Amino acid sequence: MREMLDPWIFVHLSYAIGVGGTALMIAWSLWSMRKAERRRERSREP
Amino acid sequence: MHGFANPARFLRLARWLMPLLLIPGVILAGGALVWGLFFAPAEGLQGETVRILYIHVPAAWLGMGGWKVIAGASFVELVWRHPLAGLAARAAAVPGAFFTAVCLVTGSLWGRPAWGAWWVWDGRLTSMLVLLFLYFAYIALAGAASGDGQGNSRVPAVFGLVGAVNIPIIHYSVLWWNSLHQPPSLSLGRSAMAPDFLWPLLIAMLGFSLIFGGVVLARMRALLAQIQAEARLRRKAQGAFGSGASA
Numbered sequence: 001m002r003e004m005l006d007p008w009i010f011v012h013l014s015y016a017i018g019v020g021g022t023a024l025m026i027a028w029s030l031w032s033m034r035k036a037e038r039r040r041e042r043s044r045e046p
Numbered sequence: 047m048h049g050f051a052n053p054a055r056f057l058r059l060a061r062w063l064m065p066l067l068l069i070p071g072v073i074l075a076g077g078a079l080v081w082g083l084f085f086a087p088a089e090g091l092q093g094e095t096v097r098i099l100y101i102h103v104p105a106a107w108l109g110m111g112g113w114k115v116i117a118g119a120s121f122v123e124l125v126w127r128h129p130l131a132g133l134a135a136r137a138a139a140v141p142g143a144f145f146t147a148v149c150l151v152t153g154s155l156w157g158r159p160a161w162g163a164w165w166v167w168d169g170r171l172t173s174m175l176v177l178l179f180l181y182f183a184y185i186a187l188a189g190a191a192s193g194d195g196q197g198n199s200r201v202p203a204v205f206g207l208v209g210a211v212n213i214p215i216i217h218y219s220v221l222w223w224n225s226l227h228q229p230p231s232l233s234l235g236r237s238a239m240a241p242d243f244l245w246p247l248l249i250a251m252l253g254f255s256l257i258f259g260g261v262v263l264a265r266m267r268a269l270l271a272q273i274q275a276e277a278r279l280r281r282k283a284q285g286a287f288g289s290g291a292s293a
Contacts, residue, residue, distance in 0.1 A: 005159045007094040014152040015083060018101035022075070022257060025144050026068065029264040036271035043278040 053270055056130055060263045068260030075104075075253025081246040089243070098156040100246055103232075104254040105149035109177060110213055111258070112142020113206075116184065117213075120206035123199065130266070132199040135206055136188045137265035141258050143181035150174055161226050169219030170227040173212060180209045192273075 082100035089096035119135035122128045153171065154164045165171065188202040220229045231238045232247075239247070 007159055010095055010155045010159050011083070011097045014098045014101050014155045015079065017151055017155075018105065018148055019079065021144065021148055022254070025141060025261060026072075026257065029141075029261045029268070033264045033268040033271070036268040036275070040271040040275040040278075043275040043282075 053130070053274075057267065057270070060267055064260050064263040064267070067256045067263065071253050071256030071258075071260055073253070074249055075257060078246045078250035078253055082250065086246050087242050092160055095156060095159045096243070098152055099243065100250045102149060102152040102156060103247055104251045105145045105152060106174070107251055108254055108258050109142060109146030109149045109174070110216060111255070112138050112145060113177060113180070113210060113213055115262070116142065116206040117210035120203035123203045124207070130270075132203065133266050133269050134262065135203065136192070136199075136269055137262045139181055139185050139188065140265065141261045143178060143185065145254075145258070146174065146178045146181060150178060157226075163226075166226055168225040168227060169223040170216065170225050173216040173219050177212055177216060180212060184209065 079100055082097050086097065086100075088094050115138040116135045119131040119138070123131035123135065150171075153174075157166070158164050184202060184205055187205055188199065191199050191202050217230075219225065220227050232244075237244055
């Protein structure tokens with residue numbers, strides 16, 4: 001007998017993980033880039 | 047190619063190229079996902095769960111694509127000693143690992159309603175899991191190599207090349223072994239998919255690929271800035287020590 005599952009739960013979870021994760025990855029990569037570039041600027045100071 | 051080996055020239059290029067990849071990437075991927083979620087039709091056999099396709103397939107494509115970037119950049123680094131190639135390989139590792147993980151998780155979420163199982167140890171799923179472990183090992187190796195102070199990145203470069211053996215195994219696993227996973231629906235110039243599913247999928251793949259490119263450039267800028275800052279601080283410390291010793 002085939003189990004009846006609500007497909008939308010799986011669809012929404014997949015989208016939440018994919019979209020949320022991608023947004024976090026973009027934010028983290030931009031934040032770490034800015035942080036590293038600020039540190040480089042500070043290292044230029046005498 | 048060696049023209050781009052100059053970090054200053056690379057930074058000038060990356061400063062305008064990065065938003066040029068990220069902004070259209072976010073718009074295209076977002077638009078394709080809205081299309082896939084609300085406007086694309088449900089599939090006859092799989093019903094609504096087919097919508098996971100628009101996340102799962104781009105993630106699988108970029109999980110494998112990320113390692114192709116690592117292998118290509120490692121080859122360039124080993125053969126031509128291109129100074130930015132090693133950085134490109136290191137920069138592709140985290141987004142590659144991320145998309146591989148998304149592919150595995152969304153595949154599992156698709157497998158439960160479609161196959162009745164979260165996970166099966168078949169060739170495609172297992173080789174994709176091996177790819178995730180390869181990414182973890184590469185990230186650890188590259189981190190250790192950059193932290194040794196010698197800037198020796200030949201070990202991760204060799205590992206990046208050897209690990210590329212797994213890519214054709216993933217691709218052909220559904221043809222070589224019996225699998226619950228379907229055979230490839232998309233190949234160069236040929237598709238077994240109806241246009242209603244194909245167009246949002248292609249746009250999602252393009253959008254996520256642009257995002258991947260933008261993130262790799264941001265990571266390269268971060269790694270380059272980190273190396274330059276450390277080199278300056280080391281020179282300053284040596285100068286201070288030298289003048290202190292002579293006094």
